[in-house]
Amino acid sequence: MNDTIFALSSGSPPAAIAIIRISGPAAGSALAALAGGVPAPRHASYRELRVPRGTLLDRALVLWFPGPNTASGEDLAELHLHGGRAVVQAVQAALGALPDVRPAQPGEFTRRAFSNGRIDLAEAEGLADLLSAETELQRRSAIAMAGGALSRQVDAWRLRVLSASAAVEAILDFADEDDVQGLPAAFRDDLATLAHEVGDWLSRPRAEVLKDGFRVVLAGPPNAGKSTLFNALVEDEAAITAPIAGTTRDVLTRAVSLEGVPFVFADTAGLRDGTEDTIEAIGIERARSALEGADLVLWLGPEGEGPVGAWDIAAQADRPGTSDKISARHRVSAVSGMGMEALRRDLINTAGATMPKPGEAALNARQRGFLSEAEAALCSARGEEDPLLIAECLRRARVSFDSLVGRSTTEDMLDALFGRFCIGK
Numbered sequence: 001m002n003d004t005i006f007a008l009s010s011g012s013p014p015a016a017i018a019i020i021r022i023s024g025p026a027a028g029s030a031l032a033a034l035a036g037g038v039p040a041p042r043h044a045s046y047r048e049l050r051v052p053r054g055t056l057l058d059r060a061l062v063l064w065f066p067g068p069n070t071a072s073g074e075d076l077a078e079l080h081l082h083g084g085r086a087v088v089q090a091v092q093a094a095l096g097a098l099p100d101v102r103p104a105q106p107g108e109f110t111r112r113a114f115s116n117g118r119i120d121l122a123e124a125e126g127l128a129d130l131l132s133a134e135t136e137l138q139r140r141s142a143i144a145m146a147g148g149a150l151s152r153q154v155d156a157w158r159l160r161v162l163s164a165s166a167a168v169e170a171i172l173d174f175a176d177e178d179d180v181q182g183l184p185a186a187f188r189d190d191l192a193t194l195a196h197e198v199g200d201w202l203s204r205p206r207a208e209v210l211k212d213g214f215r216v217v218l219a220g221p222p223n224a225g226k227s228t229l230f231n232a233l234v235e236d237e238a239a240i241t242a243p244i245a246g247t248t249r250d251v252l253t254r255a256v257s258l259e260g261v262p263f264v265f266a267d268t269a270g271l272r273d274g275t276e277d278t279i280e281a282i283g284i285e286r287a288r289s290a291l292e293g294a295d296l297v298l299w300l301g302p303e304g305e306g307p308v309g310a311w312d313i314a315a316q317a318d319r320p321g322t323s324d325k326i327s328a329r330h331r332v333s334a335v336s337g338m339g340m341e342a343l344r345r346d347l348i349n350t351a352g353a354t355m356p357k358p359g360e361a362a363l364n365a366r367q368r369g370f371l372s373e374a375e376a377a378l379c380s381a382r383g384e385e386d387p388l389l390i391a392e393c394l395r396r397a398r399v400s401f402d403s404l405v406g407r408s409t410t411e412d413m414l415d416a417l418f419g420r421f422c423i424g425k
């Protein structure tokens with residue numbers, strides 16, 4: 001990792017300003033080559049940028065951050081250019097022509113930050129989530145994770161496991177072969193408390209629901225008004241509606257955020273038996289599999305005939321006589337707007353309750369996997385009598401914590417994580 005990388009770290013040009021970052025041992029000499037010298041650390045200075053001994057490229061604000069206390073842990077320079085396409089291209093060409101300097105791969109700055117111990121894996125994951133956050137809830141959860149909420153917690157747990165290990169090792173070193181006395185009285189209680197705390201984190205809402213959205217599927221017989229209600233919920237004439245049974249064939253999905261809560265709404269083909277139309281039959285099959293993946297079904301069909309847990313909806317409630325569902329949770333008309341606000345409110349509250357609370361770091365599948373291993377190891381440690389076996393369980397718990405924050409990782413896993421970042425991050 002001795003080469004020096006550069007990339008456009010701001011959005012795609014044209015823009016008012018474009019920021020190119022340079023990281024690595026040759027960052028200082030690259031900066032000097034273009035700006036005629038290295039300015040005082042951490043002070044913005046206004047410089048002419050030139051091709052070495054040549055033409056003017058741009059007048060820019062330049063910043064110099066000597067390592068290792070930088071975002072990447074290496075020497076780092078920033079060029080704040082005029083954000084024109086040609087300006088950016090010219091400066092990138094000039095940088096690329098310098099010896100030992102090359103364009104960065106996606107996520108390479110962050111990967112260097114990880115390798116140099118500036119951030120751990122949970123923080124890097126939080127950062128990736130922060131960059132891809134589209135709703136307010138996602139942003140608040142990601143920023144907690146990027147800020148090290150989970151990392152600090154795991155470090156504290158790890159220290160407690162280490163001190164428990166030390167207590168067991170002491171017995172192994174000094175006690176008689178057959179003597180398993182001598183563990184502090186509170187030893188097992190401490191392990192139980194620790195396992196309990198880990199379990200609390202595991203029972204929190206999952207990060208995936210934040211990322212993928214709460215999945216609401218609209219279902220019912222043909223002409224029930226599913227597509228019309230779908231369009232009203234996503235506030236877009238996305239689906240075709242018509243008074244012809246069997247209008248919708250494909251499953252149509254739209255991701256929307258309602259008051260910061262991410263949703264995916266799915267419109268489906270009307271369910272009916274014995275259709276002669278092969279395409280409609282395929283649509284009905286697709287509708288049924290969409291129902292299986294739903295977090296919630298809005299059932300626009302006859303009372304009580306919807307899937308378990310579905311909300312009964314009396315649709316087209318503006319039409320006299322059309323909605324005689326007595327137990328309907330909501331009576332709505334997507335055409336007149338009647339009942340729509342109450343339905344939206346109910347959806348937001350219901351979905352919101354399954355999401356991490358604002359600012360709470362939510363665990364992803366990888367993190368949950370390691371925490372479950374740690375919890376299981378702590379529980380076994382509690383149940384063992386043999387100090388040797390207790391020591392082994394504690395070692396397993398520690399390895400799980402280490403893996404979670406990236407103290408021991410595989411290249412594949414790092415490639416997958418850092419590949420999620422854009423170039424320049």
Ligand SMILES: Nc1nc2c(ncn2[C@@H]2O[C@H](COP(=O)(O)OP(=O)(O)OP(=O)(O)O)[C@@H](O)[C@H]2O)c(=O)[nH]1
Pocket residue numbers: 221222223224225226227228229240241242243244245246247248249268269270271315316317318319332333334335336
């Ligand atoms: N008055 C009134 N008409 C509605 C309402 N909702 C739907 N309609 C009408 O009912 C007809 C069928 O609506 P769609 O939304 O296409 O019904 P669907 O359930 O998607 O039908 P399929 O896709 O064929 O299964 C259309 O003519 C709509 O304009 C409503 O709330 N009020």
Ligand SMILES: [K+]
Pocket residue numbers: 222223241242243244245246247248
């Ligand atoms: K229809």
Ligand SMILES: [Mg+2]
Pocket residue numbers: 226227228239240241247248267268269270
């Ligand atoms: Mg439809």
